[in-house]
Amino acid sequence: MENIMRFLIKIAAVALAVWVTTMIVPGIQVSAGLRNYLVIALILALINATLGTLLKILTLPLAFLSLGISLLVVNTAMLLITDRLSESLTITGFWSAFFGAILISIISSMITQITTKKV
Template identity: 45%
Template sequence: MFDNLAGFFIHWAITALALWAASLVFNGIRFSSSASLIVSALLLGFANAVLRPLLVLLTLPLTLVTLGFFLLVINALMLLLVARVVRGFTVSGFWTAFFASLFISILSMAIGTLAPNAETTIYRLPDSSPHVIST
């Protein structure tokens, strides 16, 4: 049950870091406290895990017609939804959310490649080289 907990906390920290960086880059994004930043990161991860796949499925024809660019709109809508729900987190408008969600996605992906993978465990057998086993 707790096997993926480390991966969850790593992903949560990456999302929080990307949101914080976006608030520094974009004037239209503000957090009133660090608690609102942490809650926003948690809720954004939840929205992306639960609501985003449903929206992608419902808007599949539009996504196909726009060659996938409508997914950027869905990302912006997820950020606007989180800003609407979390007190202390504000986004000034759609275009700010659009470009900030693009920035957050790219930064999260870049930081995620540097973060340790919680699903990979290295076992060292006696008198041999390390063996990587993915779970």
């Protein structure tokens, strides 16, 4: 039960992070509605859990050599794939996706850390 709650918190955190990102990063838009943000967060989570994990493992030597910069490109690719799979997400270019991926990662990590702290 605890794992399900963590997953739901993570999805909500990513949805909120995507919303904040659309307000800050030009070139990233989501059709209005909470449902759209939750669907995008779910798609992004599933892509990151499957393809993202595989790509991060395959690019691990490059990530070591580039001090982690290649992982930013992997996260950007995951966001662009989410754009292709979701009708409600629109990303106009690589740099929008790049900065959006950074912002989504930071915001969702912060929210997850705050909401899952054990007392």
